[in-house]
Amino acid sequence: MKSMRYLLPLLIFTALVALLLKGLGQDPKLVTSPLIDKPIPHFSLPELLDSTKRVEPEQFRGKVWLLNVWGSWCPECWREHGFLEELAKGHGLTVVGLNWRDETADAVSMLRQAGNPYTAIGVDPETTAVLDLGVYGAPESYLIDKKGVIRFKQVGAVTAALWEEELAPLIKRLEGEE
């Protein structure tokens, strides 16, 4: 009993250290989106390359698709761009762009330089759709299933590692759903 008296504070201290160490290892930017497993919020945005058209999530019903928030001002988007191309052209994934807070000319010139992986691109200069999606910054990507439900969200670039470990298996599963 007496030895417990001296051991107890040490135990509490060790537990506290363990807890704080775990907290240190966590990335505070990784906050789960409340939109996971919810239907994608509706938006209707002008198409970047053809202003007579609109881009709406309903147009991709029945497909598993990736919505990618990007801007030509965002360096990480440039870095991610090549891999998105590979996903769209190599793996046949439908990638829809959401061009955020960008100048049309800059956005178009980026696509000309780096290629265009997007099936369609909605322009959101006023940050309306982007706020409805709970976007923190660019790039950010949402994987949407055939019924239009958001199943996965990536804050930051889509990388080859993420594709192999999470996205590819998830897409395979989602493709099997009705």
Place this chain on the structure above:
Amino acid sequence: MQLLSKLTAIILALSLGWPALAAIETYTFETPEQEQAYKKLTEELRCLVCQNQNIADSNAELAQDLRKKAYEQVKQGKSSNEVMEWMVDRYGDFVLYRPPVRATTLFLWVGPLIFLLIAFVVLWRIGRARRSKSADSQTVDAASLEQARHLLEEREP
């Protein structure tokens, strides 16, 4: 002396000027209540890019957008709760500086109270142990005093 007062004036002006610059946009409200609601909201909502600031203090673009959204909704006559809900629907509880009481956050709310209680219990027990110890030592003292007196008396020549 004049220089000194000028300097003080400049320093004062600078120190007063900065907080006003922190939020760039100026919004006008129809009623003081709305302005109050907007102020309170932006102080209680977390800037998501710069996580240790509220959106009232932050100049991040996302914070500006969220301020604008809060302003628009307040102006439309929405209640503070409705605006908060709008934010939570999109960004989760994380956007609130004051987390709501839920099963998952319960420990956050009652934890400090539990620790305070533990501290009181420990303090009380330590106090009791000390008191009984000092009482013990007094009785022992009385007995040994008596013994000491005996010893002393026996030694008397």
